[in-house]
Amino acid sequence: MLIFSKAKLVFLSMPKTGTTAYETALSPFASQYVCDPPELKHAPVYRYNRFFRPMLEKFVSPDIETLAVVREPIDWLGSWYRYRHRPFLAGKPTSTAGMSFDAFVQAYCKGSRPAFANVGSQVNFVKPQPNGTKVDHLFRYENQSGLLTFLEERLGIKIELARENVSPAMPLSLSPEVEEKLRRKCAEEFELWESIT
Template sequence: MMAFPRHGFVLLAMPKCASTSLEAALAPYAELVIDRPPGLKHLGASGFGRRIAPRLAADGHERDSYELVTMFRDPVRWLESWWRYRARPESLRHKPGADSSEMSFDEFARRYVDGDPDAPTPRGRPGQFLTIDDVVEVDRVLAVERPEAWQPWFRSRLGEDVAFERRNVSPPADPELADGTRAALVDFFAPEYDVWSRLQETGQWAGARGTRLVVPPRAR
């Protein structure tokens, strides 16, 4: 998480959404950077509201004085990124037992949808990251896959010609999904695809705050 209240925004670091690259490029301009531990670095809207917003308010930056921003990506690609990441040998040093190297993406996806507690799948989902009580709390959502939209936005806000590089890239893979598994994922990720659909025209969704995004009860 990085805060730029003098530039009018705070960036929440959704996991698997270019957070490492963004931190490398933007941290020098930030007034507050929380890069560890992961539970704080990747605070979602709810955690931000409880832990960071009061701190900013105490410094004279009330919530409505800045935009709360996050990146977003196709939810199936988001899950695929987790599968690839947890197949990397170095990731096992930080989370023993979270090994997907011998698991197909199809199995990984099915166990994620089923909520298997023993699977090396991520906990939670992108929709939860954005919401408090099923209502979107972030003001602006930017599509990771559309750098032509978000790079100029950050540069404009900072007034600097910021250079962005790709970092922390997982190994290449060409995963396959059975038709039934893909259909189950699309159904499971219905709230996320609602968000995703709003990004297709311009690569960003401004004015997102206050939109109801109903996340199914089986979300973890």
């Protein structure tokens, strides 16, 4: 999470949406950079609302805004699958080594997800709170130029990005049956992504 007091902006760090590269590029310009523990670095809206918003509204501005990036759901799950395929996770409950992408997505569609498929939800990450706290600026991961333009204008700086924390490259294929199941069981994830213009 990056907090820019002068720009009155908080960049929420949705996992697997390229935010590590932005954190590296922008942390020198941030008033606060929350990088650890992961529960705070990747604080979703509900956690931001509870722990950060009251402090920032009191000491920075009652008009502080939030920003987050959302990735196309199949691509987002593919990134998680590849990330958890790394050799050092082999033999651990969170490893996807030795399983197909189909098997990973099938497990994600379960009500009670096994550890390797328990990767959260983009919908839950950005879910508005009863008090009105929400993400003010949502960007598609696929719209990097729009995100960069917004940040450069808002922060008044030129941003140079490097690729970081990239999941290993590997071919992914999802059978039509499993994709249909994912789209049915997790329809809100697709609706969220499609709602972002």
